[in-house]
Amino acid sequence: MSPADNGLILCVDDEPVVLQALRDQLLRAYGKQYIIEIAESAEEGLEILDELFQEGLVPLIIISDWLMPGMKGDDFFIEAHKRFPYVIKVMLTGHANEEAVQRAKKKGDMFDLITKPWEIKDLLHSIDEGLKEYKKRLTGNDNEA
Numbered sequence: 001m002s003p004a005d006n007g008l009i010l011c012v013d014d015e016p017v018v019l020q021a022l023r024d025q026l027l028r029a030y031g032k033q034y035i036i037e038i039a040e041s042a043e044e045g046l047e048i049l050d051e052l053f054q055e056g057l058v059p060l061i062i063i064s065d066w067l068m069p070g071m072k073g074d075d076f077f078i079e080a081h082k083r084f085p086y087v088i089k090v091m092l093t094g095h096a097n098e099e100a101v102q103r104a105k106k107k108g109d110m111f112d113l114i115t116k117p118w119e120i121k122d123l124l125h126s127i128d129e130g131l132k133e134y135k136k137r138l139t140g141n142d143n144e145a
Contacts, residue, residue: 007034008057009127012045012064012076013092018116022063022092025120030127034060041068042076049084059087061130063123066096066104074100077108085109086137088130092118 009030011022019038026036035057039045042064049059062080066073073096077089091104094116104110111133112126 006056006058007060008037008049008052009034009061009063010037010039010045010048010059012039012042012062012068012073014040014065014068016040018065025123026127029120029124042071042073042079045076046079046083049080053084059084060134061088061090061127063090063092063127066091066093066100072100074104074108074110077104077110081107081109086134088134090114090123090126090130092116092123 009026011019011026013019013022019040023036023038030036035052037048037052039048045062045064053059062077064073064076071079073091073093077091080087080089088111089104089108090112091101091110092114096113101110101113111130114122114126
């Protein structure tokens with residue numbers, strides 16, 4: 001199974017306007033390669049990941065806000081990491097304290113942090129680099145020092 005055939009990019013944010021903008025931008029950039037899904041909460045995001053994985057889709061990238069009602073982004077990344085250890089996690093937020101960011105990095109294996117309002121070129125660069133990292137993780141070709 002090739003991730004390009006069954007790959008999933010999930011965007012999680014409690015603001016519908018942000019989700020729609022992300023979905024539109026990602027569909028233009030990756031819509032022919034990957035499935036783009038959105039969720040309005042971390043809990044919904046976990047449900048979507050589990051359901052689509054059961055249907056054969058491979059979670060590649062999660063882009064999530066930090067400040068959301070219910071489960072915050074760092075807790076979401078930690079739980080997603082337990083279920084899908086290879087998935088790349090990018091925090092896209094306007095509000096995250098340093099403790100939460102460090103926790104997301106250490107316990108949730110956060111790949112990148114992008115602040116709102118975001119520049120699409122920065123987001124796409126992060127996703128492209130994340131996809132390269134995902135492939136390295138799958139093949140075991142990890143050149144970390």
